Each structure stands twice: as structure tokens, then as C-alpha cells.
Amino acid sequence: MAENNALRVIARLRQIGPALVFGVSFLALWEAAVRGFDLKPYFLAAPSKIFEQFFKNYSRIWDASMVSGGNALVGLIVGTVFGVAMSFILSRYRFLGELITPLAIALNAIPIFVLVAVLNNMYSITSEIPRRVMVTLVVYFIVLVNVAKGLTQVRSTHVELMRSYAASEFVILRKVRVPNAVPYLFTALKVAAPASVITAFVSEYFGGLQNGLGSRITSNIANAKNAAAWAYVLGACLLGLAFYTVSIILESATRKGDTK
Amino acid sequence: MSALEVAGASKIFNQGTTKQVDALIDVNLTVNPGEFVSLIGPSGCGKSTLLRLIANLLEPTSGSVSVNNKTAAQARLDQDYGMAFQQAGLFDWRTVSKNIELPLELKGWDKAKREARAKEMLELVKLPEFADLYPWQLSGGMQQRIAIARALAAHPPLLLMDEPFGALDEMTREYMQGELLRICGETSTTVVFVTHSIPEAVYLSNRVVVMSPRPGRITEVIDVDLGSKRNEDTRAADGFFKSITAVREALRGTHADHAAANAIRGVEDR
Ligand SMILES: Nc1ncnc2c1ncn2[C@@H]1O[C@H](COP(=O)(O)OP(=O)(O)OP(=O)(O)O)[C@@H](O)[C@H]1O
Ligand SMILES: [Mg+2]
Numbered sequence: 001m002a003e004n005n006a007l008r009v010i011a012r013l014r015q016i017g018p019a020l021v022f023g024v025s026f027l028a029l030w031e032a033a034v035r036g037f038d039l040k041p042y043f044l045a046a047p048s049k050i051f052e053q054f055f056k057n058y059s060r061i062w063d064a065s066m067v068s069g070g071n072a073l074v075g076l077i078v079g080t081v082f083g084v085a086m087s088f089i090l091s092r093y094r095f096l097g098e099l100i101t102p103l104a105i106a107l108n109a110i111p112i113f114v115l116v117a118v119l120n121n122m123y124s125i126t127s128e129i130p131r132r133v134m135v136t137l138v139v140y141f142i143v144l145v146n147v148a149k150g151l152t153q154v155r156s157t158h159v160e161l162m163r164s165y166a167a168s169e170f171v172i173l174r175k176v177r178v179p180n181a182v183p184y185l186f187t188a189l190k191v192a193a194p195a196s197v198i199t200a201f202v203s204e205y206f207g208g209l210q211n212g213l214g215s216r217i218t219s220n221i222a223n224a225k226n227a228a229a230w231a232y233v234l235g236a237c238l239l240g241l242a243f244y245t246v247s248i249i250l251e252s253a254t255r256k257g258d259t260k
Numbered sequence: 261m262s263a264l265e266v267a268g269a270s271k272i273f274n275q276g277t278t279k280q281v282d283a284l285i286d287v288n289l290t291v292n293p294g295e296f297v298s299l300i301g302p303s304g305c306g307k308s309t310l311l312r313l314i315a316n317l318l319e320p321t322s323g324s325v326s327v328n329n330k331t332a333a334q335a336r337l338d339q340d341y342g343m344a345f346q347q348a349g350l351f352d353w354r355t356v357s358k359n360i361e362l363p364l365e366l367k368g369w370d371k372a373k374r375e376a377r378a379k380e381m382l383e384l385v386k387l388p389e390f391a392d393l394y395p396w397q398l399s400g401g402m403q404q405r406i407a408i409a410r411a412l413a414a415h416p417p418l419l420l421m422d423e424p425f426g427a428l429d430e431m432t433r434e435y436m437q438g439e440l441l442r443i444c445g446e447t448s449t450t451v452v453f454v455t456h457s458i459p460e461a462v463y464l465s466n467r468v469v470v471m472s473p474r475p476g477r478i479t480e481v482i483d484v485d486l487g488s489k490r491n492e493d494t495r496a497a498d499g500f501f502k503s504i505t506a507v508r509e510a511l512r513g514t515h516a517d518h519a520a521a522n523a524i525r526g527v528e529d530r
Contacts, residue, residue: 155347155349157345157347157349158349158351160312160315160317160343160345161343161345161349162366163317163336164315164316164317164336164341164343164420165339165341165362165363165366166336166337166338166339166366167366171366175362176351179351179353179354180353182353
């Protein structure tokens with residue numbers, strides 16, 4: 001038993017080992033470069049300084065993360081709900097799908113978050129709504145395209161089988177299309193979760209409230225506090241990672257049979 | 261009263277376009293209740309299409325299909341069909357047992373009854389220990405057996421099977437043939453069975469329907485006289501070989517008519 005566990009730890013280390021070694025050596029090289037070439041803090045801050053700043057400003061970074069993360073989460077949830085709802089409508093009325101899907105794909109390819117500048121004009125300067133709307137939009141299209149695919153691209157044998165059992169369109173939806181679309185939803189969420197953080201974060205560069213990670217980075221850079229700015233960048237990375245991890249955990253929790 | 265009556269049925273795909281395919285022309289077929297009829301013919305001759313017409317998954321371009329004196333559409337709504345397709349077509353998100361229960365669910369059976377029948381079917385296809393696994397954890401042949409179990413589960417009055425044993429090894433295949441005959445005999449099920457194997461067609465059937473390709477039509481119907489009780493001795497009986505020869509000759513005829521060398525590939529002498 002103990003031997004078994006030890007083996008499992010070793011296997012796990014083998015898996016993450018290379019990434020760990022790479023990460024640590026990258027940081028070491030960075031630190032060495034800053035010290036060796038005597039790089040000025042306004043040019044490039046040393047990792048040690050960044051970590052120092054990170055722990056010093058921990059509570060402020062946490063608060064800013066909550067603001068950006070909150071916007072991302074609200075947008076993620078609302079966008080997913082609307083995306084799923086719309087994909088049901090599209091799968092029901094195929095001609096709408098043919099109209100909207102190319103548009104959705106095109107919109108996915110361009111950085112639509114610049115729209116936030118326009119949205120900022122529409123709402124008061126103290127409103128979080130423009131950013132949340134932005135995240136919602138980005139998530140909406142990712143979810144829509146994927147889930148609509150999952151609902152429509154079902155195996156023809158499955159549909160024929162259901163029809164031979166006299167199943168109605170609604171029953172086919174419930175027993176074939178929806179289960180078929182579930183993995184597509186989680187694939188979409190794996191993409192949408194980090195994208196929601198990035199969008200929430202980048203949206204802050206276009207004015208509005210100055211309380212999120214993005215605005216903190218700008219203001220710290222403006223005040224020549226480079227290491228502090230990097231500390232907020234680190235916070236943003238961790239936030240994105242957290243969103244991604246949760247989406248992966250959700251996915252593996254709903255996947256069937258794999259762990260048996 | 262006939263269990264199945266196909267009268268002057270034709271099916272033309274993409275009619276009037278450059279992609280027009282005359283899949284079936286003027287097909288007439290009457291199947292009596294409890295009868296086992298096999299369809300055999302070169303690849304692409306319209307066997308699957310005929311099965312789909314019977315199942316009301318396709319509408320005939322002309323002609324009609326009736327099942328137990330009802331229209332095919334009504335028979336489908338009455339859930340008179342059990343189908344096994346060329347592909348197993350199991351649902352990856354359902355366990356093996358839940359896959360077999362699907363037609364029973366749609367008939368509104370309660371849970372206990374469904375589970376009991378699924379268990380029974382799993383015993384029958386000799387995979388009882390796989391009930392709680394998912395289809396992708398099974399081999400191709402095992403998946404096909406589950407699909408057969410699913411088709412049989414509700415004891416449908418009309419069973420339509422499209423090369424269901426194609427993916428099975430020879431021993432399992434013979435075993436499944438025996439079981440299929442037993443179940444269909446016990447439940448007086450009418451069967452239309454598509455196969456590429458002449459011995460299989462002969463062993464199972466009361467009649468073997470031989471089809472020709474492009475456009476698909478019925479060229480010959482061969483009565484197989486092996487009695488109603490068939491067992492392993494049947495495979496060594498004189499009548500068995502006689503019927504095999506008859507079917508083979510009928511198939512040769514269709515090939516000679518069309519002189520289509522590539523069509524021969526469709527039929528194996530298994
Ligand atoms: N949905 C469809 N649209 C257009 N053509 C089709 C369609 N389904 C079948 N066909 C054509 O009809 C013909 C008969 O096809 P079918 O699948 O019935 O053949 P088959 O006898 O079952 O062949 P096989 O033994 O290879 O399974 C083929 O030429 C095929 O290309
Ligand atoms: Mg076929």
C-alpha cells in the first residue's frame with residue numbers, strides 16, 4: 001500500500017517535474033540576469049523583489065483580484081447562461097444558426113473587448129457594468145459556438161435509432177442532443193474561463209473604476225513602482241489559473257466512467 | 261394477414277439533380293408473421309435503404325409499406341420496431357445496461373422492470389459482468405452484441421437488423437445466430453435481416469431475398485427448407501449446402517447481369 005502511494009507520487013512528479021524544473025530555472029535565470037547585468041528596477045524587476053511586493057501588498061492584490069475576478073465570474077455565468085440558451089434556439093431553428101454561427105466565429109477572431117470604451121460612455125464612471133457586459137459577450141460567443149455544435153452534430157445512427165422508437169424531437173433533444181453537448185460545454189468553459197479573466201482585466205485599461213488588477217498595474221507603472229506592478233501581474237496570473245483549474249475540475253467531475 | 265408488405269416501392273435519392281441515385285426500383289416483398297427473411301446482395305444495392313423504408317426512417321419515392329396492416333408510420337409510432345444498425349450506435353454517456361434500457365424507457369417501463377430485462381439481455385449476449393461499464397470500454401464486437409441486446413430488449417414484433425454480426429468472431433457469430441433464432445421463435449418475432457454472408461442467410465432464414473445493384477431490385481427469392489428447429493447439425497445438413505449453392509448461383513446471376521467486377525467484393529463466402 002505504502003509502496004503503491006510512493007509509486008504514485010513518483011509518477012506524479014514525473015508528470016509535473018519537467019514543468020517545475022523549467023519554471024524554477026527560468027526564475028533563477030531571470031534573477032541572475034537582473035543582478036548580473038545590474039538591470040534597473042524600472043526596466044526589469046527581480047523575481048525576489050516581485051515576490052516581496054506580492055506578500056507586502058497581499059491584501060490589496062487580493063481586493064483587486066476580487067474586483068476583476070468578480071467581474072469575470074459574473075460575465076462568465078451570465079455569458080454561459082445566455083450562450084447555452086441561444087444554442088438551444090439555434091439548434092431548433094437551423095436557418096438562424098446558418099446566419100449567426102459565421103458571425104459568432106468572426107466576432108471571436110477580433111478583439112471585441114475594445115467595445116468596452118463605447119460601453120464606458122454609456123454608463124456612469126463608477127459602474128462595473130461595462131466590464132461585465134464585455135466579459136459576457138466574449139463568453140457568450142465561445143459557449144454559443146461550441147454548445148450549438150454539440151447539440152447539432154449528433155451521430156445520425158443515434159437520431160435514426162430514436163426515431164425508430166418513435167421518440168419525439170423533444171425526447172431526442174433530452175436524451176441525445178443535450179448529453180452529446182455536455183462535453184462541448186466544458187470544452188467551451190475551459191476556453192472561456194481564462195478568457196473571462198483576460199477580458200475583465202484588459203477592459204480596465206479603457207477607463208472606468210480604478211479598483212481592479214488592470215488599473216492597479218497601470219497606476220503602479222505610472223508611479224515607477226515596477227516590482228509592485230509585476231506583483232499585480234502575478235495576481236492576475238494566479239486568478240486566471242484559478243478559473244482554469246475550476247473549469248477543469250468541473251469537467252472531470254462530470255465526465256463519465258473515466259475513473260473507473 | 262402479413263406482418264410486412266412492401267408494394268411497388270422505389271427510392272430515388274436527390275431526384276432530378278445530377279446526384280440522382282436510383283437506390284431501389286419496384287420492390288415487392290411480403291413477409292408472414294414469425295417469418296425470418298434475409299436480404300443479400302452486393303454492396304450498395306440498397307439493402308440498408310430498404311430497411312430504412314420499412315422502418316419509416318425514409319419515405320418511398322413511390323409505392324407503399326405496411327406493417328401488420330398499418331402504415332409504416334403508424335407502426336413506428338406504435339413502437340413495433342426493433343432496430344440494429346450497421347454501426348453499433350451505442351450512447352457513450354450511458355452505461356451498457358442503460359443503453360439496453362433505452363427502448364424500454366421510451367415505452368414507459370418502470371425502473372425495476374427495465375433493469376431486470378437489461379440483466380436478462382446481458383446474460384443472453386454473455387456479457388453480464390459489463391453492465392456498469394461504458395460502451396467505449398468494450399471491444400467492437402462486444403459493442404455490437406450490446407446493440408443486438410438493445411434491439412431485442414423490448415421483444416418488438418418486427419425486428420430489422422443490418423449486418424448485426426459483421427464485427428463478431430466466428431464462434432460468437434454462430435452462437436448469436438442460434439440465440440437470435442431461439443428468441444425470435446419464442447416471441448414469434450418477424451425478422452428482416454441484412455447480411456453479406458451466404459451461410460448465415462441460409463442458416464437463419466425461411467427465405468433469402470437476393471438483390472441486384474444499381475438500380476436495386478429483387479432478382480430472386482429462395483425458399484430455405486431446413487425445418488423450424490435448427491441447431492448445429494443443420495450446418496452439416498444436405499439441405500443447408502443445397503440452399504447455399506442456390507443463393508450463390510442467384511448472386512452470380514446478378515453479377516453476370518451487371519458484369520460489375522467491383523460488385524463482387526460485396527459478398528463474402530463466410
Ligand atoms: N441518404 C442518401 N442520400 C443519397 N444517396 C444515398 C443515401 N443513402 C444511400 N444512398 C445510395 O443508395 C445506394 C444504396 O445504399 P445502401 O446503403 O442501401 O446500400 P447497401 O446495400 O446497404 O450497401 P452495403 O452492403 O455496403 O451496406 C448507394 O448507392 C448509396 O450511395
Ligand atoms: Mg448497408
